[in-house]
Amino acid sequence: MADIENDQIPTVVVDGVDIVYRVNGTGAGKGSATAALNRMLRRGQVEKAAGVRKVHAVKNVSFVAYKGEAIGLIGTNGSGKSTLLKAVAGLLPVENGRIYTDGQPSLLGVNAALMNDLTGERNVHLGGLAMGMSREQVRDRYQEIVDFSGINEKGDFITLPMRTYSSGMAARLRFSIAAAKDHDVLLIDEALATGDRSFQKRSEQRIRELRKHAGTVFLVSHSNKSIRDTCDRVLWLERGELRMDGPTDEVLAAYEDFTGGPDKAKPQPKVAA
DSSP states (O other): OOOTTTOOOEEEEEEEEEEEEEEESOOOOOSHHHHHHHHHHHTTOEEEETTEEEEEEEEEEEEEEETTOEEEEEOSTTSSHHHHHHHHTTSSOOSEEEEEESSOEEEEETTOOOOTTSBHHHHHHHHHHHTTOOHHHHHHHHHHHHHHHTTTTTSOGGGSBGGGSOHHHHHHHHHHHHHTSOOSEEEEESGGGSSOHHHHHHHHHHHHHHHHHSSEEEEEOSOHHHHHHHOSEEEEEETTEEEEEEEHHHHHHHHHHHHTSTTOOOOOOOSOO
16 A cells, blocks of 8 residues: 555645536437436436526535556546546536646556557557657557557457457557556556456556556556555445545445445446536
8 A cells, every 4th residue: 555644745635626517408208318417306416407407417516636656536427527537637527616636647548649540660659759758768669558458368369450459458558658667646447347357557656657667547447456456445325425534445345335245336327427
């Protein structure tokens, strides 16, 4: 566990944050999105006003993260985990409250865009430059990135267009690119859910290294095992509210009791997660 008692350096401060989506439409349809909004309405997360539905995705959340911590974000689908990560990264505005960060947060998600018509090799170079690495740094770390991703283990896939990759291969390459650089604050959304156990172990080890050399790591995952293996602190969001914040084992025990067992989260509509 990070020794925050002797070296408490805040990296992220979230102070009374509310995040609200506004969805236009009457809600008269029968599609899955409409049904999900109706369920959230019954749960008190959605307000209706003059044809606009307001989805209260995150409600009055506050916490402080410190340098050297790896923090897991857990919660059933629709609880606001990914929404909160995007707000910390500066990609979503907050309705109320403030978010303060020390350094530049970097968001890594399995849905992060790569250029499908370009080769994996070209994406490695562009991704590294986009993260602020120099061309020399990208060249020096190129082979390490490819080897870490494991996408060349069954062929020379790094020279093929990204559109030929499976979703798992693309997700592993995204993580490998992001993990090649030390970050002030690294925000990871489900990256460890992809790949075989060997890749997951490499990813977990790399997160531990990032904690030593950089700032803070946040991990959103539906895999309680990944959270246990990687994080020393957990934030549990439910229906947009911070239900619990504490040591990993303590929070996961309460969460698993709530959901009915390890990695058995109750299915919820995924609208604001």
